[in-house]
Amino acid sequence: MTRRLPVDPELPWGCWLRIEPGDGTPAEFVDDATGERWGTIREAFWYGRLGMPRGAYIPQDKLEFLHGVLAQWARRRPESAERTTDMFTGCGQFSGWYMAWLTREGLIAGRDGLTAEGWAVLHMLMGTRPQDVRKDRPGRATVAQLVELGLGPEEREARLARVEQAALKWGVGFRRTKIGAWPHVILVKRGEGEVPVLETSWSLRFENEEQRDAFYEWLCVRLDRWPAWAEMAGRSRQPDLTQHLLMVLAISATNMDRDLPAIAAS
Template sequence: MRREHIDHELPWGYWLRAQLVDGKPMLVDDETGERWATLRQAFWCGRLGMPDGFNAPPDAQLELLHAVLALRARRGTIDSREERSDLFEGSWLFRANFLDWLGGVGILTAPPDVYHKAELTPEGWSALAMLHATRPDAVKTRRPSGMTVQDLVSLGLGPDPREERLAEVERVVAGWDAAFLRQVDAGRHSVVLVERGRGPVPTRQTVWALAFAAERERDDFYEWLCVRLDRWHAWSEHASSYNSRELTHKLLVVLASSLQPSGIDRPAMVEALGRAAPP
């Protein structure tokens, strides 16, 4: 079910028609006659040719696909070591096969052997919008609320001075269910992860904190986090589902894999992560 021309500004499947079939709501492709229960099923089974499994597309695989697309939408050129460490459990073969597959089906451009330069095709952008909008409730409850595809593409990026960009991120993410924020407490400069609870009164609580010796070091690390805004929802799960040390370890692994010569004082970040303690 591959279409020649797709409007990249509209979510994938915008051409499907809703219709009752045997009393059940279905999505019908008038060109092929195919019928699907959901957009995600139409994409996973009809477009990508993957098996239906338990009568529903697998959330984990679609979340990985979403993460790969979101990472490219957010950052453009990709650090292959960091992506392999963060998304593919360190497996070069897993990553290569996955990106080859997406290139082969036309979701990513497919320059041979240059995975870090693969970009979203128009259909890839359309698929990202659909996957972002149709996450099931079980996934939505574990991600920062309020993020839009536009936030993903532009929030905190651009030519503005660093402090203006970081402040813009903090302003927008303040209402999310989970967000990294800067904090000063008793003269200590920290980055904290704040989450909204799920009780009768969903108050916000700090579930992870990382202190730095100086404000500049703290802001260097926060900028590193903001560039990776697309990964916040996944990283926050390591604090809420496990414990704060799990998140510290995850960030240390990803940071180490992204080490490159730059103006940022990476050793200071690593040192701070190494001495991180639960809040």
């Protein structure tokens, strides 16, 4: 099993591995301290560091899920009820077990968020996404953007506008607009073809701009979840994403209401 090393949270996990070119065979990543050899850095992490049973292929969907969980903890400290509803299809046992596993593996440290190794793993997962995953799944915010984008000290309009501008480069993202006389939040994604224009894959109408901007601010706080929500809209179009967002919004609002007395007393 790959050794656990003190890691630099600003460098990708596995940066100590050495690439050894093959003689007519694919290059390998070598750990000089242990002699272990891996076909990819993701293999070194999945099979070596995490000790997962070897299979015919790396389960990229599971690494993408881990990527999403680490990105969430890099940006914010989600309440367990919201996390369970949004990411774990409402299964509290799975959510609790998964977070306990990440804690045991030393990737998160409870309410303190990501450990140094957790940050390094997030950098690695961001930088090593296979091309087929990059092609099929929406673009993501960078690690640096996860830390600060939309969360700064600026006034609300400036914060929201910065998120909208950044999302233009990802090829996917939520935006504010007007359709006819009505304020909307829309989800746009860059299409395919010779001229890959932006397409609206989801929209939600509001009675006024204040309602729309309040909802958009809620979305911006949860910037880490945009790729998953964009995928949901791509699979099922409007109804499922709308219902899902309303459930997550309701759970997060309940948690906020519960915390208000403590906030007022502090």
